[in-house]
Amino acid sequence: MTSSERGSLVTMAFAVNATGNSASPYFIFPRKKYHDHFVRDGPFGCDGDAHPSGWMTESSFLKYMKHFVCYVKCSKENPCLVLIDNHNSHLSFDVLDYCKNHGIKILSFPPHCSHRLQSLDRSVYGPLKKYINSACDDWMTTNKRPMTIYDIPGIVKTALPLAATPLHITVGFRKTGLFPLNKDIFTDADSMPSYITDRPCPHSTTEHTIVTAPALPPIPLPGPSGMNQTSNKSLQENDCPSPEDVRPFLKAQPRKNLQRKRKRKSAILTDTPVKKALRDEQTKAKEKKKFL
Numbered sequence: 001m002t003s004s005e006r007g008s009l010v011t012m013a014f015a016v017n018a019t020g021n022s023a024s025p026y027f028i029f030p031r032k033k034y035h036d037h038f039v040r041d042g043p044f045g046c047d048g049d050a051h052p053s054g055w056m057t058e059s060s061f062l063k064y065m066k067h068f069v070c071y072v073k074c075s076k077e078n079p080c081l082v083l084i085d086n087h088n089s090h091l092s093f094d095v096l097d098y099c100k101n102h103g104i105k106i107l108s109f110p111p112h113c114s115h116r117l118q119s120l121d122r123s124v125y126g127p128l129k130k131y132i133n134s135a136c137d138d139w140m141t142t143n144k145r146p147m148t149i150y151d152i153p154g155i156v157k158t159a160l161p162l163a164a165t166p167l168h169i170t171v172g173f174r175k176t177g178l179f180p181l182n183k184d185i186f187t188d189a190d191s192m193p194s195y196i197t198d199r200p201c202p203h204s205t206t207e208h209t210i211v212t213a214p215a216l217p218p219i220p221l222p223g224p225s226g227m228n229q230t231s232n233k234s235l236q237e238n239d240c241p242s243p244e245d246v247r248p249f250l251k252a253q254p255r256k257n258l259q260r261k262r263k264r265k266s267a268i269l270t271d272t273p274v275k276k277a278l279r280d281e282q283t284k285a286k287e288k289k290k291f292l
Contacts, residue, residue: 012026
């Protein structure tokens with residue numbers, strides 16, 4: 001079943017720890033102003049914010065970290081470690097300054113590794129999608145009207161306790177090797193490129209030389225008539241083409257030389273040198289926008 005209301009995005013921020021506990025979720029609604037009745041039917045203690053796009057922004061993430069501190073009760077005497085990706089909303093200087101003042105160490109994941117290192121992606125979000133779909137079907141069967149964004153917190157209230165169980169949460173930390181710490185959880189095979197997208201770089205100047213094997217000499221075979229019969233092995237192989245020769249495997253197009261942003265690396269974002277570098281980078285970006 002599907003609802004007639006489509007195209008609206010509601011973002012949910014959710015945090016868990018290695019012991020299986022979790023903080024109350026935080027919702028971002030696609031509205032200009034936030035009102036408390038948006039999360040009236042949501043999980044206990046949940047809160048939210050509003051942004052026209054429905055995405056997490058720097059200001060919304062700062063509000064979420066304040067919501068996070070209320071539950072974790074962390075301080076400089078009782079610090080905590082937060083693992084996040086390198087999304088731009090997480091790199092605001094105001095956020096990093098607030099976290100450092102409240103004893104929060106922020107460690108970012110390496111690029112393109114969140115699907116492997118994010119414990120929620122490994123064991124919680126999969127079951128959560130299934131339970132949310134089931135809760136949506138039950139809701140639309142019970143309520144004879146289109147679903148709106150204000151019904152999402154109530155659906156999450158039903159689905160989240162079924163997915164974010166202590167068992168699922170602890171399994172996610174174990175699969176990622178974060179806790180208990182397992183440095184050998186991933187092998188070299190996990191970093192191998194896909195055959196389809198394994199393409200040469202556009203700046204590569206390596207010349208490919210085709211090496212052909214020498215033809216095998218003909219092998220004389222005895223026959224009753226006394227005539228010399230020869231068998232050419234190369235001809236026999238060409239007579240039976242492989243399936244790959246008939247229909248080659250799919251291959252991606254050559255890489256385009258695009259000017260992308262500099263990839264970030266894993267770092268402790270709340271450290272003073274990293275904070276200073278991010279602040280200088282953001283200042284230069286703002287000055288550049290003024291001249292555009």
